Amino acid sequence: MEIIFLGTGQAIPTKRRNHTAILLRHEDESILFDCGEGTQRQFRIARVNPCKLTRIFITHWHGDHVLGLPGLLQTLALNNYKKTLYVYGPIGTKRFFSIILRTFMFKQRINVVIKEMRKSIKEKNFLVEAFRLNHGCPCLGYSFKEKDKRKIDIKALRRLGIKPGPIIGMLQKGKSIRLGKRIIKAKDVTYIKKGRKVSIILDTALCNNCYTAARDANILICEATYSQELKDKAAEYKHLTARQAAQIAKKARAKKLVLTHISQRYEDKNKKILLEAKKIFKNSVLAHDFMKISV
Numbered sequence: 182m183e184i185i186f187l188g189t190g191q192a193i194p195t196k197r198r199n200h201t202a203i204l205l206r207h208e209d210e211s212i213l214f215d216c217g218e219g220t221q222r223q224f225r226i227a228r229v230n231p232c233k234l235t236r237i238f239i240t241h242w243h244g245d246h247v248l249g250l251p252g253l254l255q256t257l258a259l260n261n262y263k264k265t266l267y268v269y270g271p272i273g274t275k276r277f278f279s280i281i282l283r284t285f286m287f288k289q290r291i292n293v294v295i296k297e298m299r300k301s302i303k304e305k306n307f308l309v310e311a312f313r314l315n316h317g318c319p320c321l322g323y324s325f326k327e328k329d330k331r332k333i334d335i336k337a338l339r340r341l342g343i344k345p346g347p348i349i350g351m352l353q354k355g356k357s358i359r360l361g362k363r364i365i366k367a368k369d370v371t372y373i374k375k376g377r378k379v380s381i382i383l384d385t386a387l388c389n390n391c392y393t394a395a396r397d398a399n400i401l402i403c404e405a406t407y408s409q410e411l412k413d414k415a416a417e418y419k420h421l422t423a424r425q426a427a428q429i430a431k432k433a434r435a436k437k438l439v440l441t442h443i444s445q446r447y448e449d450k451n452k453k454i455l456l457e458a459k460k461i462f463k464n465s466v467l468a469h470d471f472m473k474i475s476v
Contacts, residue, residue, distance in 0.1 A: 182207045182327075182377055182476040184400065187223035188215075189441045189468045191406050192245045195448045199223055199470055200245045201441070203402060205325060205379060208306060212236045214323065214381050220249035221256045227471050232262050238298075238309065239270035240383045241320035242277050250278075251285045258289035265292045269309075271319035272297055307376070312394040314385035316419045322385065322394040327376030331355055337370040377476050382429070383442055386419040395433035399476055402468070403429060404442035405454050423454045427461035441468040 183206045190198030200217020204227075211233040213220075224231045231253060240246055257266070268278060275295045282290070296302070298311035298321055305328075312322040331353055343349075343365065348358045355367045380398040382391055395401045405423035407415040415422050421429075423440060430438035440458055447454055451467055458465040 184474045186468045186472045191444045193445045215246040216249040218248035221253045236267045262291045312390040315388040316384045322382040324380045326378045332374045398435040401435035402439045405440040423457040427458040430462045438465040
């Protein structure tokens with residue numbers, strides 16, 4: 182699993198930070214979380230093919246999180262995108278997306294399926310859960326989680342003299358097998374590998390669902406728009422401070438915190454945001470455009 186930060190800025194982009202866009206790649210899936218203005222160009226700079234996109238999750242419909250959609254859709258169409266693009270978002274997403282299609286004169290269109298998230302979507306190897314946040318408009322946080330997998334304990338197989346073959350597949354499905362006169366139970370030669378979890382919390386005031394979404398995440402990607410000295414401004418505009426992001430990570434027992442959605446006022450004061458978080462949650466890092474993280 183790989184995460185690429187295509188944009189890490191707040192509402193006003195800077196020389197170093199574009200509007201929010203986070204790409205998560207997992208097996209055959211290429212999933213974009215939010216699509217701020219200029220995201221298609223960020224794909225180009227990162228040398229990532231946007232035609233590999235399979236899904237887009239929108240946290241909310243403020244401009245800095247969605248203004249890149251029309252251009253991206255046009256680029257996909259002009260590059261003969263053949264897949265069905267699934268777009269998910271909060272209540273209102275179908276209406277807003279239809280407005281985009283009516284507003285811009287697309288010469289070509291791709292096949293898009295729009296779904297308004299209530300709780301979760303489940304696929305063969307993963308699920309994505311949605312959590313209602315507090316931002317003054319319909320806004321969602323997301324958790325991407327791999328499904329747990331049953332893995333073969335190679336050493337246990339050797340001890341029991343089990344050789345590679347079709348019976349391995351049976352064991353991996355959790356089924357018992359017969360080996361001569363013995364019954365080998367799956368639990369004796371397999372173990373459960375817990376699926377990795379990536380949680381994304383953008384644009385919200387502190388609320389209970391921040392902790393719920395982030396619980397036990399391998400990676401928590403969280404907005405840190407302001408430093409704690411501007412906590413009143415953060416509360417007014419329903420955003421988080423770096424300190425609050427760190428408190429979420431600590432209480433939720435996340436393994437790593439990645440700070441993003443940074444206000445332009447910290448363009449030359451990035452360390453202020455990072456150090457504030459590290460005082461509470463040591464394993465914190467500050468995202469920058471085109472940063473890559475392997476999970």
